[in-house]
Amino acid sequence: MTWTEKYRPNYYEDIKGQDEAVKKIKEFIINFKSGKKALMLHGPPGTGKTTLAHVTARESESEIFELNASDLRNKNKLQEILKPAIEQKSLLQQGKIILVDEVDGISAVDRGGLGELLSLIDSSEYPVIITANDIWNKKLNPLRKKAELVQLKEISYNLVKDMMIHILRKEKLFIDNEILTKIAINAKGDLRAAINDLQTISRTEHPSLIGLDERNKETDIFNALKLVFKGKPTKETLNVFNSVNMNMDELILWVEENIPSEYQGEELAKAYDALSKVDVFKGRIYKQQYWRFLVYENILLSYGISASKKDIKTGFTSYKKPTRILKIWLNNQRTAKKKSISQKYARYVHVGHKRAMNEFPIxxxxxxxxxxxxxxxLTEEEIAYLDKPLT
Ligand SMILES: Nc1ncnc2c1ncn2[C@@H]1O[C@H](COP(=O)(O)OP(=O)(O)O)[C@@H](O)[C@H]1O
Ligand SMILES: [Mg+2]
Structure with missing residues (x-):
């Protein structure tokens, strides 16, 4: 079980740093019959939007009905889902809350869905809670008028750190204060990110600062992907990946993983075509050791992917981390020791570092x-690495 799930708040009092929002949502539920029928929780990722919606259901003893983009697109399906919600009312005497999570994703993918949501709000007998990262998208104008807006704030550095210490105590684990500080700073108000980092770090044998730069790297790659997938292909597009501290293989994995969340139909086919050509050049580079081809790889991966779409795209997409990345990272961690040892050796006997790496078995x-x-x-860790039996 992930720690973000294990430590997800169940009650209002467990929700940190959002007193204002908690107060407003309580009032919204109490005044539901006379006030607005929908409430929109908005704010940056990992600040408790989804959590607050579920806690509200629990605290008001309501059942939650969650709708996603595809439910909203399909009128019949929507009716089908909502029918039992309405019919069971008399049977169970239980309240209901309709949740539309991450609505800004919907407006990006879908045309009719938003209209359907608006009429659902009008006809609903139950409170509708909507969450969004970014509500200033023009497409959400009508929704902003209909719903009460409640903003969730970034979680402060101190609260992030308190939460991490709380979790470590419960898990009976100890991690250096210096590392906690670094995680809290890196999280930039995103509590989910902090808890995830904490769990990853705690699993490593010797928790250390290595790997924490991953989070900064992620911010960079998210921005780069956004520019490539959503923006107009221009000369600048060619340079978007330059500022991301990743090698070509890692970049390819990120693009590959996220193509389907942005592109559909013909665009999808074109994008995969560009990606497959990246692979062709990769093969040529490898076989002919002709590094100039790297330029083409980069062009295809940035401009090629970007130009696969007909129009620019708006809205928020939460890009996914490629699952294979973690393996690459773990592998790099493993070779890190090998590198540092052969560096020491190379310096000592005056040979090149590369050669020492090649002759590592000797x-x-x-x-x-x-x-x-x-x-x-050699450090203790390096010695431990050498003494570990080869697998
Ligand atoms: N305000 C908060 N108080 C306590 N835990 C939080 C808070 N915000 C986020 N978390 C933690 O982060 C996880 C993700 O929160 P979530 O509500 O899904 O964020 P969002 O929907 O805003 O992206 C939760 O499971 C919880 O562990
Ligand atoms: Mg959420």
């Missing part, structure tokens, strides 16, 4: 000798 043998280990000033 070096490994040489370094069985404790005197040489001491001479090279």
């Amino acid at each position: 070096i490994r043998n040489i370094l069985k000798n404790p005197d040489i280990r001491q001479e090279l000033r």
Whole structure:
């Protein structure tokens, strides 16, 4: 179970840093019969929007009916889903709340869905709670008028840190304060991100600061993907990946993973075509060792993917982290020791670092000798790495 799930608040009092929003949503439920029929929770990711909607249902002993984009697109399906919600009322005497989570995703993908949602709000006998990251999208204008707007704020650095300490206590784990500080700063108000980082770090054998830069990297790649997928292809598009601290293979994985969440139909086909050509060049580079082809890889991956669409896109898309990335990262972690050891060795015997890496099996043998280990000033971790049986 992930810690974000395990420590997801169940009651109002567990929700941190959102007192104003909690107060407003309580009032909204109490005054539902006389006031607005919908309430829109908006704010940055990981601040408790979805959580607050579910807590509200629990606290008001209501059942939650969650609708997604495809439900809203299909009138019949919508009716089908809502019918039992309405019919069961007399049977169970239980309240209901209709939740439309991440509505800004809907307006990007879908045309009719928003209109359907508006009429649903008008006809609903139950409170409708909507969540959104960004409500200033023009398409959401009518919705903004119909709903009461409640903003959730970024979680303050102190609260993020308090929450991490709370979790570590419950898990009976200890992690250096310096690391907690770094996680809290990196999270930039996103509590989900902080808790996820904390869990990842706590799983590593020697929690260290390595890997924390991953979060900054993610911010960069999200922005780059947004420019490529949503923006107009221009000369600048060619450079978007330059500012992302990732190698070509990693970039390809990110693009590959997220193409289907932005493109459909013909666009999807074109984008995959561009991506497959990236792969062709990759093969040529590898076979012919001709690095100039890297330029083409980059062009296809940025401009090629960007130009696969007919029109620019708006709205918010939450891009996914490729699952294979984690494996690459873990692998890099593993070779990190090998690198640092061969660097020390190379310096000592005056050979190039590359050569030392290539001859690592031999070096490994040489370094069985404790005197040489001491001479090279290997750290405990490096020694542990050398002593680990080869798999
Ligand atoms: N205000 C908060 N108080 C306590 N925990 C929170 C809060 N905001 C987020 N979290 C934690 O982060 C996770 C994700 O929150 P979520 O409500 O899904 O964020 P959002 O919908 O705003 O992106 C929750 O499961 C919880 O562990
Ligand atoms: Mg959410």
